[in-house]
Amino acid sequence: MAKGNGGAKKKAKSSKKSKKDAKAGPIVGVDVGGTKVLARLVDSETGEADGWAKASTPKTGLDDVFDTIEAVIDELLDGRASKDDLSAVGIGVPGPVDGDGLVQKCPNINGWDKPIQLSDVMGDRLGVDVVVSNDVNCGAVAEHRVGAGKGSDSLLAVFVGTGVGGGLVLDNKLVVGARGMVGEIGHMTVEPGGRPCGCGGAGHLECYAGRAGIDREARRRTEEGASPFLPDLVGSSPIKSRHIQAGVEAEDPLTLELVDDAVHALAQAIGNAASLLDIPVVVLGGGIVDRLGQTFLDDIAASPRFGGFGPDVTRLVLAERLDDAGAIGAALLAAQD
Ligand SMILES: [Zn+2]
Incomplete structure (x- = not known):
């Protein structure tokens, strides 16, 4: 992913190259919306998705939103894959994201009125590389790779x-x-x-x-x-x-x-x-x-x-x-x- 294309991951600088070659394992994709958080396990080569888990987006503050993202990922992986095998986690959010994974704000999510380095926050919680992108851009990529624009x-x-x-x-x-x-x-x-x-x-x-x-x-x-x-x-x-x-x-x-x-x-x-x-x-x-x-x-x-x-x-x-x-x-x- 080129710089400035709307996504960025947590442990970028030192591990980027070596990790890039090792991206063979499955990837979790999470869509964080104003009403629900939805996760799917995706084969990084084919784009095929397996399983899903979802929960309502909490209205009680950002820490609860982050907890929910973690819980939804755990539920998705249960019986399907180990967190250790994951290549990365991708997260789509309903707000502007800069090239370093800094989410400016998400007006549809209660309490998200200030910039948050979500790739760092969730990378620390999950212990895996996290790439954060704008949700509309995620939708465009999905349609291009595995949808109507294939x-x-x-x-x-x-x-x-x-x-x-x-x-x-x-x-x-x-x-x-x-x-x-x-x-x-x-x-x-x-x-x-x-x-x-x-x-x-x-x-x-x-x-x-x-x-x-x-x-x-x-x-x-x-x-x-x-x-x-x-x-x-x-x-x-x-x-x-x-x-x-x-x-x-x-x-x-x-x-x-x-x-x-x-x-x-x-x-x-x-x-x-x-x-x-x-x-x-x-x-x-x-x-x-x-x-x-x-x-x-x-x-x-x-x-x-x-x-x-x-x-x-x-x-x-x-x-x-x-x-x-x-x-x-x-x-x-x-x-x-
Ligand atoms: Zn306008």
Whole structure:
């Protein structure tokens, strides 16, 4: 793994070279999310996964989160492998990670509001090399190696969730950039001066395609007299992907309009990004994509706002690894390191 590619391991300097040659044993991949911690045991050569273990992410502080990561790994290994045989542990986290494994913050995890050298913390606890990467980048790597993008040298993975995240693999290498910001497709401008974005900007892709943006807009338009289907369905709780799916199935006019906005915004941003980078395959995943499926992708490909050279040059495919992409990708990144 090259420097600055979003992952770093604990005992890097002295052991890196000799360890690299010895990466034959299995690797544990752990996806630390806002709601759950999921681990899988992965063959470092084939990417095949075996077994899984998971637990809820504690809301009671970071030490409890670290304890949970350790406990989930122990549960996964029980009867399958010894910790001594592991080549490494890869951990994906929902926040920015620098090239040395420093996690800046994870807004979705209670108490993670300051930088933590997670590769060191967990390396000390586990006694094995630990590689830490951003979860969206892990997802992109999983789709590239063992998912919908298998066989393609380059791909862009776009995950449409609360916001919109992206990961870029170019010529078989994950690219993260000098500041780890490659793939931030959610903050590409699709509507100058448009809806306000959580980042302080305006008119960004995730204001139109992300669940939080759709939620805000649905409530705003309902106050102005549009169909109250979505707010009526959820009350003061956040609008989830399944509610958007329900609105589409009920042919609620406001939901259809908001999904249409999402389709066109995604088409514009994805087309432009794919043309800039010569990307043949764009893998789309995340809650809304999972719910709306192939029809949603077909609508994006057919959008008159599809950017760049158009959908003939760039194929859109549904993500194949759903729940375990983060864990598998974290393990695969650790295997390369
Ligand atoms: Zn933004």
